[in-house]
Amino acid sequence: MTKKRQTTIDTIAGECIAVRMRMLNRVVTNIYDDALRPLGVKVSQMNILVAAGKMGTARPAEVCERLHLDVSTLSRNVERMKARGWLEVIPDEDGRAQPFRLTNEGRKLLEQAAPAWKKAQKRAKALLGDEIVDLLGQAVIRLREADAS
Amino acid sequence: MTKKRQTTIDTIAGECIAVRMRMLNRVVTNIYDDALRPLGVKVSQMNILVAAGKMGTARPAEVCERLHLDVSTLSRNVERMKARGWLEVIPDEDGRAQPFRLTNEGRKLLEQAAPAWKKAQKRAKALLGDEIVDLLGQAVIRLREADAS
DNA sequence: CTGCAAAGATTGTATATGCAAATATCGGCG
DNA sequence: CGCCGATATTTGCATATACAATCTTTGCAG
Numbered sequence: 001m002t003k004k005r006q007t008t009i010d011t012i013a014g015e016c017i018a019v020r021m022r023m024l025n026r027v028v029t030n031i032y033d034d035a036l037r038p039l040g041v042k043v044s045q046m047n048i049l050v051a052a053g054k055m056g057t058a059r060p061a062e063v064c065e066r067l068h069l070d071v072s073t074l075s076r077n078v079e080r081m082k083a084r085g086w087l088e089v090i091p092d093e094d095g096r097a098q099p100f101r102l103t104n105e106g107r108k109l110l111e112q113a114a115p116a117w118k119k120a121q122k123r124a125k126a127l128l129g130d131e132i133v134d135l136l137g138q139a140v141i142r143l144r145e146a147d148a149s
Numbered sequence: 150m151t152k153k154r155q156t157t158i159d160t161i162a163g164e165c166i167a168v169r170m171r172m173l174n175r176v177v178t179n180i181y182d183d184a185l186r187p188l189g190v191k192v193s194q195m196n197i198l199v200a201a202g203k204m205g206t207a208r209p210a211e212v213c214e215r216l217h218l219d220v221s222t223l224s225r226n227v228e229r230m231k232a233r234g235w236l237e238v239i240p241d242e243d244g245r246a247q248p249f250r251l252t253n254e255g256r257k258l259l260e261q262a263a264p265a266w267k268k269a270q271k272r273a274k275a276l277l278g279d280e281i282v283d284l285l286g287q288a289v290i291r292l293r294e295a296d297a298s
Numbered sequence: 299c300t301g302c303a304a305a306g307a308t309t310g311t312a313t314a315t316g317c318a319a320a321t322a323t324c325g326g327c328g
Numbered sequence: 329c330g331c332c333g334a335t336a337t338t339t340g341c342a343t344a345t346a347c348a349a350t351c352t353t354t355g356c357a358g
Contacts, residue, residue: 016266193313224337243335
């Protein structure tokens with residue numbers, strides 16, 4: 001009978017969810033960023049453009065809740081994308097609010113980026129396995145359920 | 150028969166692996182960072198300490214290959230952790246090399262962090278489902294196979 | 299109507315991350 | 329020995345990310 005005793009280091013190295021998630025995140029992000037590089041956009045920004053496109057009128061706090069992004073992070077990302085003409089602020093009666101929307105420029109960028117995205121998506125699937133899409137999807141659903149309660 | 154036509158935006162929003170992976174990564178990272186905050190260490194750093202602990206003599210390029218981290222990223226992370234006394238450089242005949250190792254301080258930190266890590270791990274499992282560990286593990290294995298070829 | 303707590307967003311600061319360029323060293327070839 | 333390409337790492341620069349603090353506006357209580 002060999003001993004089962006594990007050191008702290010071995011346990012963390014072998015089981016830590018964050019270690020794995022973060023590593024895969026780096027790899028996946030790099031795949032998409034590579035594909036999108038010719039278009040001058042990163043996948044982090046594309047995420048926000050897509051969210052804005054879906055929402056129509058995008059309120060920062062609401063976008064952050066959906067994407068689990070800190071509001072300060074969003075604030076600066078939006079700033080960069082306004083500068084590039086992909087997003088624009090919508091006037092609002094409430095002086096505190098700064099809702100924004102996708103511009104036509106932004107919409108055009110997404111259309112142009114679609115082939116690169118498809119290529120990256122295919123590469124990611126090939127690398128991680130087709131199941132990964134569903135698996136991540138299920139985790140996201142659990143997350144949303146947890147948020148609701 | 151309803152139409153199946155989807156806009157680019159809907160397709161990306163609904164299927165993108167990067168969107169999901171990045172969102173889950175933010176959530177998971179926050180769970181671990183929250184738990185580790187009292188110890189003054191972040192999960193990104195803990196990953197590197199653990200890797201160094203397992204390797205004994207850690208060569209930057211080798212660590213980066215294992216963790217899929219850019220060498221410049223590691224360089225600066227190591228710098229911060231050397232300053233905190235958790236890592237130290239090992240002398241080497243090759244003047245280009247800067248191998249490092251976990252110090253006793255660093256080892257002690259990991260031991261102290263173990264309970265916080267366990268708590269975070271439990272939270273992450275509860276949130277995403279027990280299966281997530283295996284699923285991510287399998288993706289990591291596929292990744293390693295891809296690297297080898 | 300005035301003051302004040304709450305709401306919504308931005309700014310200050312620090313870490314993480316990656317690409318490109320620079321630096322330093324090594325090894326071999328004349 | 330001296331130059332040169334290869335190797336190992338660090339630096340310059342830009343973006344992403346989050347926490348804490350600040351700023352502005354709103355809405356309400358008195």
